Amino acid sequence: MMILVFLVFVLASFPAQASDKNGQKAVVFLLDVSGSMKTNDPNRYAIDSIAQLIYTLPTNYDVGFAAYSSELSALQGFLGNSQRSRIMEAAQAVEYSGYSNPGAGLNEAVMMLKNSNAEEKDIILLSDGEILMEDEETTSQSEEIYQKAVLEAAENKIRIHVIGLGEEMEDTGNSIFQAAKKTGGGVYYSPQALDIQGSIDSITEEELHIKQTTAAIVDVGDETENVKIDMPFAHAGTVRVLLTSGSPIGSLKTNFTAENARQIGGERYSLIEVNNPKGDQFDMSFEGTPESQVRITLIPEYHVLAKADVSYKDSVPKEEGALFYDREAEVTYSFYDAENESLRLWTEEYFNHSKMSVTVNGKREEKTLEAGGITVTEKVTGDDTKHVSFACEAFPANVLDIEGVEVSLKGPDLLPVEEPEPPPYELYGAVVLGVLFLILIILLLFRRKTPRTGFAPKEPDRPVSGNSSYVGRLNIYITRTKSGYDISPLAYDLFRLPANRVVSIAEILENCGIKEHFLGAENIYLSSGQGRSIILTNQSDCCIMKSGEILMKKKSYQLFTESKVDITFEDEISELTFQYKDLKPSEMY
Missing domain, CATH: 2.60.200.20 (Tumour Suppressor Smad4)
Structure with missing residues (x-):
């Protein structure tokens, strides 16, 4: 005979070191501003690509900037999130002129990162050609400096990601691209300046693993565009709303609820940085160039505290001579804002079925989030303490830090010496309830399998066709x-x-x-x-x-x-x- 005893305990959370240890990170954007860029980038889309990158990066990134032509042309040391507009001021001030001396630029970028205490260090190099100076001797000297800087980057675990622009960089085996291959970085080719945006998207997602969601792609007409965006990140610490286009964007107006926000605008981009958003909708209006497109991207970030609830299910063991109940513990992990511990996170439908890694006493398993929580079940044979941490590599948002928990499990109780025989009427009642429950299950299954009748659903409208040619x-x-x-x-x-x-x-x-x-x-x-x-x-x-x-x-x-x-x-x-x-x-x- 089996007896089920349900004992429910709400367990207080204790700090534990998280396995998803996202500390400070650093990126240097290194830009080739030699004279040939006038031909390959006459509209200076490369400058907009810098804005696209730096305003996509979460707040735990320090960002620096360097540019080179015949020599080092511009240098901006590392700046935090609130000062990134100074990076754009430095980038917008450069002029395309002179020879191409990437040795000087890369050497400076590597030195900046060597002096940084960041846990992860990356250089993004955008160039439209190989090393070329005024004569063979100075060209050879720049090549030597470039190769030494590459080796030093590899020794210091600095990755170099290279974007090649234009026809001359179609051969990804040239010396500029070797920097990526020798440091474990990415190789990207942009045939035209408008393609740089796609390369930056690939680097942020594939190399830096920044989580971003395309909320809308707006086909701009002659009138002011009014856009309503569903905001699934209502309880995030920060959400960046980034607008990018190949044409100018102007007259941006927004309407939303948040603790505070700031807005930064350029000719072909705009950023709204929203701190502690409160609503589930973001309204905006703007004007653009007719027949152009504006892409609206959401970049959320969270600081998270995990908590655990434990419930127990006890049953009488089948083995003769057993002294203790068989106990099964069901542990449910929930997640809260690190600054406001009463604010529960990720309960929105958007996050259902999202993947997280849970490490318990050194054993790591992938789990699925449901209704804002993760539930695991295990057998308990005695008092035990579990050290639990979480990793969010596959999670659809940027989790900058997540504090783990220690879970204390209580061992099963002793079996009673004598088990009283239940009165017959209680047994009959249990049987009747069991039969009724079984009938209900059968009816529900039958109803589920019965095909529904009615009118066929209307076929969804096909989307509007594009104006560009297909390739690929x-x-x-x-x-x-x-x-x-x-x-x-x-x-x-x-x-x-x-x-x-x-x-x-x-x-x-x-x-x-x-x-x-x-x-x-x-x-x-x-x-x-x-x-x-x-x-x-x-x-x-x-x-x-x-x-x-x-x-x-x-x-x-x-x-x-x-x-x-x-x-x-x-x-x-x-x-x-x-x-x-x-x-x-x-x-x-």
């Missing part, structure tokens, strides 16, 4: 099907489509000769976007992920080359992954 190719991998059949990898040439064509994933699969139906694929659309990108519009109930970000229903997202998207279809069985690949003109046949 989709590499498609169908990893799971409802039928269980294996399907070989597929390739679909987007460049063959007309610019005004909007195509669904279902149409793409059909054109590839796939007969199997993927529920919801007909409501996921692709259209052409600016800067060699494509726009994904989700009108389905499928689960769509990109770099840890959930792509929400009725939203559009800009995908640049090398973007990877995972789709779980509405039948919750079929799965597909596609990667958007760029192609050289010679590969488009």
